[in-house]
Amino acid sequence: MPYNMGEYYERVSDYDLEYKGQSEQDVPFWLELVMRYTPERVLELACGSGRIGMELLRGPGSFELEGLDISPEMLEAYRRKLEREDEAVQQRVTLHEGDMCDYELVNKGAFDLVILPFNSIVHLYEIEQQIEAFRTTYEHLAPGGRFVVDVFVPDIDYLSDALNHPSHVYVEDEIEAPDEFTMLLYTSRKYDPVEQLEHILWTHEKFFESGEHERYLTRLDMHIFFPRELQLLFLTAGFSIDAIYGGYDWKPFGKGTRQIVVGRKRA
Numbered sequence: 001m002p003y004n005m006g007e008y009y010e011r012v013s014d015y016d017l018e019y020k021g022q023s024e025q026d027v028p029f030w031l032e033l034v035m036r037y038t039p040e041r042v043l044e045l046a047c048g049s050g051r052i053g054m055e056l057l058r059g060p061g062s063f064e065l066e067g068l069d070i071s072p073e074m075l076e077a078y079r080r081k082l083e084r085e086d087e088a089v090q091q092r093v094t095l096h097e098g099d100m101c102d103y104e105l106v107n108k109g110a111f112d113l114v115i116l117p118f119n120s121i122v123h124l125y126e127i128e129q130q131i132e133a134f135r136t137t138y139e140h141l142a143p144g145g146r147f148v149v150d151v152f153v154p155d156i157d158y159l160s161d162a163l164n165h166p167s168h169v170y171v172e173d174e175i176e177a178p179d180e181f182t183m184l185l186y187t188s189r190k191y192d193p194v195e196q197l198e199h200i201l202w203t204h205e206k207f208f209e210s211g212e213h214e215r216y217l218t219r220l221d222m223h224i225f226f227p228r229e230l231q232l233l234f235l236t237a238g239f240s241i242d243a244i245y246g247g248y249d250w251k252p253f254g255k256g257t258r259q260i261v262v263g264r265k266r267a
């Protein structure tokens, strides 16, 4: 089955603008995580345009950071951000264009922390892809290394409302790019319960200061991960589960809206 995703991540400046607010929520969590685990070599899967990676580099620790993403546009934006940093920071980072289901890095077996933040796991659509991504990641970790995945807990009411047909148009956000434009974001969603796929149609509508107007539509498919399913993936790949948090405030799992699973490779 062909899945929709690419185009949504091609308009990187809009992506960065849209998820600026998200950084206030999740970046402190990742900074704290790095302080707790004090890794020497970190890999961020589906690193995007460096929204999290850039903040990790500015934070505590002097670990080497690698990022892997399938989108050349996202990686190009990440590289442009890195160019504005000191040479010493640039030297700590290596970016790779690749698929998280099928990657082989020079430092395989030497990462003590691999992270898959902000729902990016939803782009692992087929069971085979999911198992491959978890097995490959297990192999890339050093003994005792950790794999941390962050994804939302599915909202059953929301999904049942969108069962097999879109029922609402949601206004997701209104974003200001000062002196340039106001951007309105809408979605409509359809949920396929057999494939556990949420098909989202995004509308981005920009009202420029100049009076011009632009609208574009993109499709984005997400695999919906139920909690036991995600835990099974960790266990299938050989991980033990160290911890599960329910939110970026380190809430216990089940008390929040997220499932942040910390898997550990046996030492």
Ligand SMILES: C[S@@+](CC[C@H](N)C(=O)[O-])C[C@H]1O[C@@H](n2cnc3c(N)ncnc32)[C@H](O)[C@@H]1O
Residues within 6 Å of the ligand: 005, 009, 019, 045, 046, 047, 048, 049, 050, 051, 052, 068, 069, 070, 071, 074, 098, 099, 100, 101, 117, 118, 119, 120, 123, 124
């Ligand atoms: C929600 S964005 C997250 C980006 C970044 N981690 C952040 O938090 O802003 C999802 C990212 O996953 C990437 N992606 C999707 N499928 C992928 C795959 N199979 N392998 C690697 N990256 C993938 C997309 O290109 C996109 O950059």
